[in-house]
Amino acid sequence: MASSQLDLPPFEDQHNSSNHIGSMLRGQTSKFAYPGSDSAFSNTVFLSLYEEEEYFESAQSRGVKKEIDAADMSIEALAQPSVYFILRLFDSLRGYHKGYLDLSGRHLERYYILQSQWNGFLCSFLKLETTDDEVIETSKQAESWRRFRHKWRLPESVNHSQLLKCTQTVLRDLKQHPMPHFQVIHLTDLPVEVLDNIMNLASLDAAKALSSACGLLNEIAQRHLFRTWRIKLHVPSNVNPFNVEYSDIDMPVMAHYCRADLEANARFVLSTQHIRHRINKLVLTDEWWVNRRAHSNENNPFALAIDFYKSVTRTFCSVLKSSANVSTLVLCNIELGPELIRRISDTPSLHTLDLHLSRVPRVVRQKLLIGTSFVCPRIANLRIYMDSSFQETHSQWYALLICPNIRTLSVVQYGVGPFPSEDASFWERCRLDNLERVLLDNVDPSDLIGFTRWLITSPPSLLTHFKLHMDWAIPDVEVLAVLSALRPTPLEILVLEGLAQAEFDVFQAIGQWFPELIALTLVRRHNRNQHQNKLALWPHSSWEYAKYLEGFKRLRHFCWNYLTEYWDATPRALIAFESNFGGITADGSGVATHSEFHPDPDSILHAAESDTSTTATHLLDAELSDEAPYFLDSHWMALPFIAHCPTLESFSLMDRAVDMLCSISRSSQPSQVVLTPKYCSHLVDSCWDVQQWNTVGLHWPSLPPFLRTRDG
Secondary structure (H helix, E strand, O other), X not given: OOOOOOOOOOOOOOOOOOOOHHHHHHHHOOOOOOOOOXXXXXXXXXXXXXXXXXXXXXXXHHOOOOOOOHHHHXXXXXXXXXXXXXXXXXXXXXXXXXXXXXXXXXXXXXXXHXXXXXXXXXXXXXOOOOOOOHHHHHHHHHHHHHHHHHHOOOOOOOOHHHHHHHHHHHHHHHHHOOOOOOOOOOHHHOOHHHHHHHHHHOOHHHHHHHHOOOHHHHHHHHHHHOOEEEEEEOOOOOOOOOOHHHOOOOHHHHHHHHHHHHHHHHHHHHHXXXXXXXXXXXXXXXXHHHHHOOOOOOOOOXXXXXXXXXXXXXXXXXXXXXXXXXXXXXXXXXXXXXXXXXXXXXXXXXXXXXXXXXXXXXXHHHHHHHOOXXXXXXXXXXXXXXXXXXXXXXXXXXXXXXXXXXXXXXXXXXXXXXXXXXXXXXXXXXXXXXXXXXXXXXXXXXXXXXXXXXXXXXXXXXXOEEEEEEEEEEOHHHHHHHHHHOOOOOOOEEEEEEEOOOOHHHHHHHHHHOOOOOEEXXXXXXXXXXXXXXXXXXXXXXXXXXXXXXXXXXXXXXXXXXXXXXXXOOOHXXXXXXXXXXXXXXOOOOOOOOHHHOOOHHHHHHHOOOOOOOOOOOEEEEOOEOOEOOOOXXXXXXXXXXXHOOOOOEEEEEEOEEEEEEEEEEOOOOOEEEEEEEEOOOXXXXXXXXXXXXOOOOOOOOOOOOOOOOOO
16 A cells, blocks of 8 residues: 555644655655656655645646646645545545555554544534425535535535545444554664665665655665666657757757756766765766657758767766766767777776667777777676667677677667678677677677677687577578587577577587586577567477487576477376366365376376486376466476486476476486476566576676786
8 A cells, every 4th residue: 555644634734844745755856857767857756645646637637747846736736625635534544444554654643643633524524414404404504515625625526425435434444443553563673684675676666755754764775766877968858850850949959958957967966975976877878869860861950069979978977987886887879989988998896888779980990990999898798789770880899899808798689671791800809708698689690690700710718608589580500500609618508599490400419519508498480470489389299309408417407489288298187187186176276186197207208209228207296386277287398308318407488488487306216206387377477587597688697897807
């Protein structure tokens, strides 16, 4: 339940009260946005019940934008009739008796105030009596009702019957729960470490609300509220980039004011020490360049002079310099010029660089090909996002020369058009001796060929994680070429998403070339129209692929997108019907106890034509729960793979995300195996924790930089 900040009695002076919600919001509000806010001028925090509804209804009724100051709106709303005042009283009192969560705290003193208001309301409401005379009744009732509405600030739209129903609901709850629940343990009684973890896991809006509750929570939340700070050269939302040339907007003047807003935001950060020292992730964005791409280069209304950007770059660099604890820098549509590169290199705490549709100018590219004048040796994690529709974003590849000591590399491409070919000497200059984890997502075929050739000539000796994701299916021949180039590397995690054929040759090559793999994920494209990691038909039966896992010595996790109907893996559903679901509850949440309910795994292994010399699985049990009812039995597909790979600990199916995860455990006897399947519910956005053997969020988890870099 939301916070039920106490509303003041009807005739008390609200404007001078220190507890008034408007003054609280004023203390939390500034003209600068909270980090993460979509709006550049709004950081509204709603602390009271129905405050959000009240705020937006008032804004809509007056025809103003949602960015209006919530503090001023709350003060003015006190003088306006509103049904939310009385509803806030009702729900606050019900919350005490029903034990709802309350950000204001269910304390005894506050309950006495609420009870006093409730008693006053109930007495006033019960005095609204009728008489026998209809004429007198109408006249007296109208005057009495008018005074009642004025006292309790009710709008004219509220009638007696509506209020009677609400009052009856409160009385009914008080009868069912006569004793109020007072708060004994406070949130602030928890250890500071626990509160810090709560703030870390909370969303930004929740963390802002918690920080407004008390000084202790505010102090703890400061470390998390300002972890991410966004500074952008914004374009006003009322400017349409597609028809701005036909409007009467003076674009150079608007650009001047937008730059002034950017500089004001930067001055605020520079003058607020407790904020800039808590910034861990700094996001710099140029929205003018985004809108510039919507027009041709001729007479582009968003084109700005070179001198205009000099002060913008200096502003970005000054904020980066003052952020002593920044570890991640995100550049969105920013030109990675010499001044910015030097500032990145001089920031000792920075170890992660994200480039979103940015660009490296020609002068920097030329110097990188002839020397190492622009080097950022402390960057350990590099993430590049490019779009083939904007060919200047392809120059972000040169960030590999700027950051030679990276440990993780993610290259993600959007669009389907071709990119221009790289300079012939680019890959010759590329040296990534510390590279450990690589993600290539929809990279251009020419880039993939260049990267493969670089792997052949300069294979990273520390590479342990490699993922290749292609929306458009990639032939097995090209996949084998990439895998062949990876043979000298100590690969442990391999993810291939987008196989076109997925024949036995791929399985056989992986088993022979990478016997030390710990996790293997293979995703096939069903046809040319499938571009997501959904279930797909494979060219052979599932058990025919199992024997190719014999070559792995340490494989613990195997995931693929093999399409099979839930009831096609075994005749388990038929056996369940024949045994009248013995030992199983109607909802499938019980545990099967009937011996005939489990199919004979020997017959399954025999049908799979598994090698009898491998460890056989003679006794198997599957734990059932609400997540794995009796009709879902695709986890039995794991049996042949378990027989051929005794080190396997999990077997999973992928359908966009991991759809089924089957944990494999072995008892003291080698022949006994227990499968514990878990099926993901598609009704909720739940996803298994798979970051140990696949990427999460288009990149591998960040790694800290080496203490000693190649450049010393």
